[in-house]
Amino acid sequence: MIQTIVYSIGTIFPKIINYAFLKFFTKYLKREEFSLYSDMYALSFLVIAFLSFGLENTYFRFLSKKTYNKKVVFSTGVIVQLFIISFFLIISVNSIKYLVSIAGYKNHSEYFFLFFFIIFFDTLCILPMAWLRVNEKAIKYTIINIVNILIQSIFIIYMFTSYNSTTTNATNSNSNIPLIKSYFSIFELVNSFTDKTGYIFFANMISSLTNFFLVFPILLKEVSLKKFSKILAQKMLCYGIPIMFGTIAFSLNENLDKILIKRWLSDEMNGSYSACYKIASFMSLYIRAFRLGIEPFFFKKSEDSDARHYYEEITYIFVIIGLIFYVLICGNISMFLGFLIDKKYHVAISIIPIIMMGYLFLGIYINLSIFYKIIDKPIIGTYISLIGVLITILFNGIFLLIPSFMIPAWGTLTSYGSMVLVLYFWSKKKFTKFCSRDKKTWKIIVYLLIAFFLVIVSNKNKIEIRIFLQFLYLIIVSFLERKLFTRLVRKSKKEYLN
Structure with missing residues (x-):
């Protein structure tokens, strides 16, 4: 429980900073600019899902078997990861003109160059950050996350305040990319941006590079070519590839709607949809904090005789707390929405309760997925994720016929609900x-x-009725689950004393 709290700080604090910037971005960015911002990240998440090759979960699983040396598992995983992403970087940089043309970003080619390096460093840092979790170095993990978000925030604020509201030296001639070497000049790169979203991407690249430098001592100490095992690498890839397909499926579930809305409706509508979607992702904050603290212990507990009862207890606790979180956030969304995003983005407010419930289903799925992981059957997750993707594609197909942004939102909820x-x-x-x-x-x-x-x-009544209904819900749940919460507090105290 203490580990969960510390990990939560490392996860929640950066997210709080991001949500604070959400108001900042929606105020100072046009909706079409925010659409570009969200679309670039949507595309990059799909790429990272592929490049990760499921090696994080694979690393946890092979350590839990206790038949492999820890350093051999880590070294093998990192070397495999480095080979994959280095190959990606070489191919991407040499194919940049074709990639920006296919994606429709001829006037923003410099952004693609930035994201190649963001993806490279973020992917390379996955296993070292997992190593910190495995070795229960929650404080160090948290410090690294906080340092990264602070550096990113400082650069964003500096560039937004130091450069003109529209880029001074940029013109649409940007579509003809100068030689790559010119981008190694920071000032040339920043001045080449055609809008303010470039400042965000540049700050992210600096943050990603900082993250790499902070975890580099781990790589230097723990990774060795002598500890690389070709046989283990093959086994890890066989285990991780199905997880990779599942991750790609998840990324499609998350991002296909925003990619299509931008290209089928308008950038303005996608900007509003993406901003409201980010508010709904409050639930993912809870899921991630819970997962960071619990997932490594799931695998450690897998060999115990009471493991199934333990998983049941954890999943049940997750759902109860998640529903309370859902009621408090979505039940008051109209009250504090203005504090989170600018008014011009409120067009898509109706998707928030739907998407947030979808995220809760996703969290339940993640907890239940431990079953196929502990029996070394990640392919089951791949099959189920494909079912979710097919549902997502179906709803987005309907959206192409009936262009309403509510259809992809319901598709997200239906997809994750079906997977559960x-x-x-x-x-x-x-x-x-x-x-x-x-x-x-x-x-x-x-x-x-x-x-x-x-x-x-709640959202259709006055604040007094809203508060009364939510308070009543909390009282009923607390009364019915009093034994559960009492047991949880006792376990937390026991862990703290030990």
């Missing part, structure tokens, strides 16, 4: 002991339906 159902019934068949407790399953369904109904009602 498929995985639940598979787990029930495979792990009958775990899934035999139908009482808890029905309680979760009831809590979920009440929470969703409560959010709809």
Whole structure:
């Protein structure tokens, strides 16, 4: 529990800074500029999903088997990762003209160059950051995250205040890229930006580079060519590739809607949709903080006789706390939306409760996915993720026929909800002991339906009624789950004392 709290600080603080900048960006960026900002990250997430090759989860899994030397597993994973991303960087830099043309960014080729390096360094840092989690160095992990976000924030503020509101030296002649070597001049690079989004990307590149320097001592100390195992590398890739496809599927679920809305509706609408989508991703903050502290211990517990009961308890706690979080955020969304994004972006406010519930389903899926991971069957996750992608593609296909941004939003909820159902019934068949407790399953369904109904009602009533309904929900849940919360507090105290 203490580990979870420390990891949460390292995760929540950067996210809080990002949400603070969300208001800043939506105020000073045009909606079409914010659309470009979100689209570039959407495309990069798809690339990172491919380049990661599922090696983070693979690293956790092979360490839990206790048959491999820790340094051999880490060295092998890092060397494989470095080979993959180095190959990517070489190919990408030499194909930049074709890539910007295909993506429709002929006037923003310099942004692609920045993102090649952002992707390179971010991917290379995945396993060292996982190493910190495995070795329970939560404080160091948190410090690195905080330092990175502070550096990125300083650069953004400096560039937004030091350069003109429109780039001074940039023209559309940017479409003809000068020699790559000219981009190694920082001032040339910054002055080549055609809008303010370039400042954000440049700050991100500096942050990614800083992250690499901070984890470099780990790579220097723990990685050795002598500890590279070709046989282990093959096994890790075989285990990780299905996870990679699952991650790509997840990235498609997350980003296909924004990519299509930009190109099928308008940049203005995509800007509004993307900004409201980011607010809904508050739930992902909770999921990530929970996952960072719990996931390594999931694997450690996998060999224990009470592992299934332990997983049940953790998943149930996750859902209960997640629903409380959902009610408090979405039930008051109209009250504090103005503090998060500029008014011109409020057009897509209706997607927030839908997307946030979808994220909660995603969190449940992530918790349940431990079952196919501990039996070395990540291909199951790939199949289920493909089901989710097919649903996402179906809804986005309907969107192409009926251009309403609500359709992709419902597609996100339906996709993640379907994935949870498929995985639940598979787990029930495979792990009958775990899934035999139908009482808890029905309680979760009831809590979920009440929470969703409560959010709809709350946003249609005065603040007094809203507060009363939410307080009543909290009282009922606290009363019904008093034993669970008491047990959780006792375990936390015990861990703290030890």
